[in-house]
Structures are given as structure tokens and as C-alpha cells.
Amino acid sequence: MKQITVLFNGKKQTTYLLDEPHVVIGRGRSAHIPLDGNPIVSRQHAVIRADGGFHVIEDLGGANGTFVNDAAVKSTRLHRGDRVTLGKHSLRYEDATTGAISLKGRTLSSGAEDDEATGAAPTVRESGGSAPQIGPSSPKPPWQKGPGLAVPRTGGAASSMQGQERTVSASKEELEHLIAQMRIKSGPHLSVPTDGGLTIVPLDSPPVLIGHTDDCLVRLPGNRWFGRVACSLENRKGQWWLHARSPFWNPVKVGASKVAKKRKLADGTVFQAGALKLRFSLGEQQ
Numbered sequence: 001m002k003q004i005t006v007l008f009n010g011k012k013q014t015t016y017l018l019d020e021p022h023v024v025i026g027r028g029r030s031a032h033i034p035l036d037g038n039p040i041v042s043r044q045h046a047v048i049r050a051d052g053g054f055h056v057i058e059d060l061g062g063a064n065g066t067f068v069n070d071a072a073v074k075s076t077r078l079h080r081g082d083r084v085t086l087g088k089h090s091l092r093y094e095d096a097t098t099g100a101i102s103l104k105g106r107t108l109s110s111g112a113e114d115d116e117a118t119g120a121a122p123t124v125r126e127s128g129g130s131a132p133q134i135g136p137s138s139p140k141p142p143w144q145k146g147p148g149l150a151v152p153r154t155g156g157a158a159s160s161m162q163g164q165e166r167t168v169s170a171s172k173e174e175l176e177h178l179i180a181q182m183r184i185k186s187g188p189h190l191s192v193p194t195d196g197g198l199t200i201v202p203l204d205s206p207p208v209l210i211g212h213t214d215d216c217l218v219r220l221p222g223n224r225w226f227g228r229v230a231c232s233l234e235n236r237k238g239q240w241w242l243h244a245r246s247p248f249w250n251p252v253k254v255g256a257s258k259v260a261k262k263r264k265l266a267d268g269t270v271f272q273a274g275a276l277k278l279r280f281s282l283g284e285q286q
Contacts, residue, residue: 001017001018001096002018002055002078002080003015003016003017003018003095003097003100004033004048004091004093004094005091005092005094006035006089006090007091007092007284008037008038008088008089009088010090010182010185010283010284012284015099015101016032016033016100016103017096017104018050018055018096019102019103020032020104020106021049022049022050023047023048023103024044024046024047025041025045025046025047025048025084025086026042026044026045026046027042027043027045027167028043028109029108030043030044030108030109031044031045031108032103032108033091035087035089038086038087038089039166039167040086040087040167040170040175040178041062041064041086041167042167043167044060045060045062045064045066046059046060046084046086047060048078054077054078055078055093056075056077057073057075057076057078059074062167063167063169063170064086064168064169065175066084067085067086067179068084068085069082069083070179078093080095081093081094083186085178085179087178088178088181090182090186090284181200184201184202185200185283185284186284187283187284188202188203188235188280188281188282188283190203190208190218190233190278190279190280191278191279191281192218192278193276193278201217201218203233203235206233206235207232207233207243208232208233209229209232210230210231210232211229211230211231211245211246211273211274212228212230213228218276218278220273220275221274221275221276222274222275228245228246229245230245230250230273231243231244231271231273232245233265233280239264240264240265240280241262241263241264242259242262242263242264242265242269243262244258244259244260244261244262244263246273246274250274252272252273253271254269254270254271255270259271267280267282268280268281
């Protein structure tokens with residue numbers, strides 16, 4: 001038996017047992033596996049069907065496509081560990097575990113009655129604007145490709161449609177950007193505030209330097225001629241550590257506490273280096 005684990009922005013939400021021959025993925029009550037709050041997902045976006053001892057996922061022809069391991073697919077056999085990406089949702093195909101929700105016998109609505117029940121569509125924009133002080137002449141880093149996806153909200157003359165969430169058709173550039181963002185979020189990363197919101201920075205090659213020097217992955221605002229590294233992030237045997245390297249008059253802080261030398265990082269830890277507050281995330285959790 002297999003299961004699907006649903007993650008949103010890299011955080012585990014729910015696990016569903018694939019104990020029905022046809023499992024529909026979409027929004028609202030018209031899907032076995034609902035991905036609500038994700039306006040680029042159609043009400044019936046894709047289906048996972050049993051095929052002998054295997055499972056096959058099929059795209060149902062919506063505007064935004066279905067991606068398996070970052071590649072757009074129409075129909076493909078799933079293998080253990082495969083990751084299906086639909087906007088900010090990731091679905092992991094895994095061996096079944098205890099506690100997974102059974103889908104057996106679950107009936108689907110036609111979808112029409114869901115229109116009034118889902119609430120206004122959220123904004124999917126995650127990043128944009130300038131990179132985190134990479135330098136005025138530096139190109140955009142590879143993790144920042146194009147704008148985020150801005151989703152229009154209903155209102156004004158469309159008062160009779162108030163509260164309705166519509167499927168948003170994303171451009172090829174927007175879809176590529178979302179897929180790139182989700183790829184980064186699957187692993188350890190930093191959320192860095194910028195003028196355009198947040199930039200998601202992958203922590204691919206520790207140690208990661210944060211400060212004013214040219215070799216810093218995240219450049220802090222201020223004069224680059226200071227030539228200082230404020231802190232570094234290192235991964236030792238699976239544990240991430242924050243090492244303070246700035247002078248005493250400009251300390252690195254976690255909350256109100258100064259980091260004297262080093263500190264263990266937990267998922268979601270927010271720390272301040274210079275004028276920036278950065279959030280550390282481990283990525284997809286089991």
C-alpha cells in the first residue's frame with residue numbers, strides 16, 4: 001500500500017492512504033485530496049489511479065499543468081520518493097505508514113457548491129524585488145527568477161461573486177518560478193527580507209557566510225568596505241549551527257539574546273544579523 005504526504009511550503013500537512021482506485025487531487029470537496037488556498041490548482045487538477053501493482057498520475061488538462069520531480073507530465077508512473085509539485089503544495093509518494101487518512105468510500109461533490117465556500121483567493125507572491133544586498137552590479141542569483149504570481153481578488157462590481165476562489169492561469173515564467181521556489185524550500189533555506197517581500201536562499205554548500213564581504217551568500221546592508229562577516233551557518237552531522245563572527249558592538253541575536261559564539265538552529269529560528277532578520281528553515285520534514 002502507498003500513501004501521499006501533502007506539504008505546503010515545505011511543511012507537512014496531511015497524509016492520505018491510496019486505498020481508492022482513482023484519487024482526484026484538486027480544490028474543495030470536488031477532490032479526494034484537497035489543496036485549498038492554492039489558486040493555480042484546478043478543482044479537479046490531477047488523478048492518481050491504480051494500475052496493477054503501481055500508481056499512475058495523470059494531469060486532467062487544467063491551465064497550469066502537473067509536475068513530477070520538477071518536470072511537467074501528462075501521465076507517468078509514480079515511484080517511491082517522487083515529488084508532485086502543484087504551486088506551493090508538494091505531494092510525496094511513499095510507502096504507507098500508520099495514521100494515514102483512508103480515502104475509501106469518500107464521495108466527491110460536483111464542485112459547484114464549493115464556489116461560495118472557499119473564501120477570497122490569497123496572494124501567491126513569495127519573492128520579488130532586489131536580492132538580499134548582492135551588490136549593485138551583481139546579476140540576480142539563480143534562485144530569484146522573475147516575479148511572483150500575483151492573484152487578483154474579487155470585489156467591487158463582482159459583489160455577487162464575493163468569497164469565490166477562481167483558478168488562476170499562470171504564465172510559463174511564473175510556473176517556472178514557483179517550481180524553482182518549491183525546489184529550494186524542499187531543503188534547508190533562509191527567508192531573507194527584501195524590498196519586494198521575501199527572497200528564499202538555498203543553503204546548498206555550507207558553511208554559509210552572511211555579512212559584507214564578496215564571498216557572503218547573503219550581503220547585509222551597509223558599507224562593503226567594512227569587510228566583515230557577521231555570522232556563518234554550518235551543518236555538522238545533521239545539526240545546523242549559527243556561529244557569530246561580528247564585533248561586540250554589532251552582535252548577532254536570536255530574539256533578545258546575543259549569540260556569543262555559536263547556537264544550535266531549530267526549524268523556524270529567526271535571527272538578526274545587522275539590520276536584517278532572517279528565518280532558518282530545514283525544508284521538507286518527514
